[in-house]
Each structure stands twice: as structure tokens, then as C-alpha cells.
Amino acid sequence: MTASDARRTFRRFRVVAWIFRFVRPIFAKVDIHYRGDRPSSGPMIFVANHNSFFDIPVGLEFFLRLGIAPQIAVHRRFFSNRIVGAALRYVGAVPVEAGTGDQWLAGAVAELDAGRAVALMPEGRITEENTTVGRLRSGVVRLAAQTDAPVWPIGVLGTDEVWPLGRPIPRLRIRRPTIVVNVGVPMTTDGTTPDAFIDELAAAVDELIGDHATRPAR
Numbered sequence: 001m002t003a004s005d006a007r008r009t010f011r012r013f014r015v016v017a018w019i020f021r022f023v024r025p026i027f028a029k030v031d032i033h034y035r036g037d038r039p040s041s042g043p044m045i046f047v048a049n050h051n052s053f054f055d056i057p058v059g060l061e062f063f064l065r066l067g068i069a070p071q072i073a074v075h076r077r078f079f080s081n082r083i084v085g086a087a088l089r090y091v092g093a094v095p096v097e098a099g100t101g102d103q104w105l106a107g108a109v110a111e112l113d114a115g116r117a118v119a120l121m122p123e124g125r126i127t128e129e130n131t132t133v134g135r136l137r138s139g140v141v142r143l144a145a146q147t148d149a150p151v152w153p154i155g156v157l158g159t160d161e162v163w164p165l166g167r168p169i170p171r172l173r174i175r176r177p178t179i180v181v182n183v184g185v186p187m188t189t190d191g192t193t194p195d196a197f198i199d200e201l202a203a204a205v206d207e208l209i210g211d212h213a214t215r216p217a218r
Helices: 003-026 055-066 076-080 082-090 101-113 139-147 194-209
Strands: 029-034 044-048 071-075 094-096 117-120 151-157 178-183
Touching: 003 055, 003 082, 029 055, 044 139, 044 194, 055 082, 055 178, 071 076, 071 101, 076 082, 076 094, 094 101, 101 117, 101 139, 117 139, 139 194, 151 194, 178 194
Parallel strands: 029 178, 044 117, 044 151, 071 094, 071 117
Antiparallel strands: 151 178
């Protein structure tokens, strides 16, 4: 991606994120908590669990608050959803499926080498188990090892209450649920094997999913 393309993507990202941020309060409240410092700038890899299509608008709002527009890697099937798919295409998200991992990896490495961020949900699918993260794919380890970019684990809880698996659109409730986004401290692959890092990353996300006693929302 050229610098011009990056600026255009950033503008588009902000437009879509602001739309979602305006509409989101109709469906839910969002609390964001940080275990340590807030992510700022430079090459970063964001990794979160995936329980709902509503993870996408919540994620866009989260990055809007940080002032960054990462390249988002999403399984190709999510582009088939009319609402989410249109938003993903507009902000330059990258569709990923079996057999395209190397192509995605090369693009993600280029983004990080250019000083930008990448975001992914390496479970590769929506999981109905909302208290623990599913099996993580190995692409995140390969990406971190090739670039030395820090990996920020994120645990998200409550998006499935807004947009459960199997529903075509989010549901409205008189009592809006609260979605909790817990952001951990950055991790690196230094001194670990790929299998060990995957286990450590999954454990970090699991802990964040179950942790509400973090720092006040910002």
C-alpha cells in the first residue's frame, strides 16, 4: 500500500467508524479498559477473540478512539453479510480463507514494515463459546516472528448478546447490554517457540475475556 493509499484508507476508516460509533449506542454500551499503557503508534498486531458480527463495529470504534486505522484481516465468509461486508470492503479489510494465508502474510508484513498496524481474530470463525478463546491459527505467530512487532491481546465480551450467531441483523433491547473490551499488555515472540507463543497468547486473551477488574475506561 502506498502512502497515498494509506491516507485514503485512513479517511474511509474514520468515516465508517464514526457511523458505527453514532449508531452503536442504540444497541449497547461499550466499556474499554487497559491493563497498561494505551497503544499509540507504529507497527502493532492486535489480536482478539471473535464471538459475533458485532465485533467488527466495536473494533472499528476502538481503533477510532486510538486514532489508528489498521489493516483488518477477516475470513472471506464475513464479506457475504450485507452490512458488515460493505463496511469491510470500504475500509480496505483483507479477506482471508484457506489457501490464501501466505498472500495475506506478505501484505501484512508490508503494512508492519511501513509502520502501520494489523488487526485479526485468529480463531478464523465466530465461536459460540464466549468465556474462552478458540484455537488460534498460526499466522499471527509467523507475522510477529517476521516483523518483531508487538502483539496486543484483546478480550471482548458481550457482542454476542447484541448480534447472536444466526441472526441476520443485531437485536434491540430496552435494557442495553454492556460490551467490555479489555486490552492487555503487548507480547513478543522473543525467546519462545511458535507453539509456546500461541499458548501464551491464547491464555492472555482468555484472562482478558474473564477480567472486568481492570483500569477505568478511557
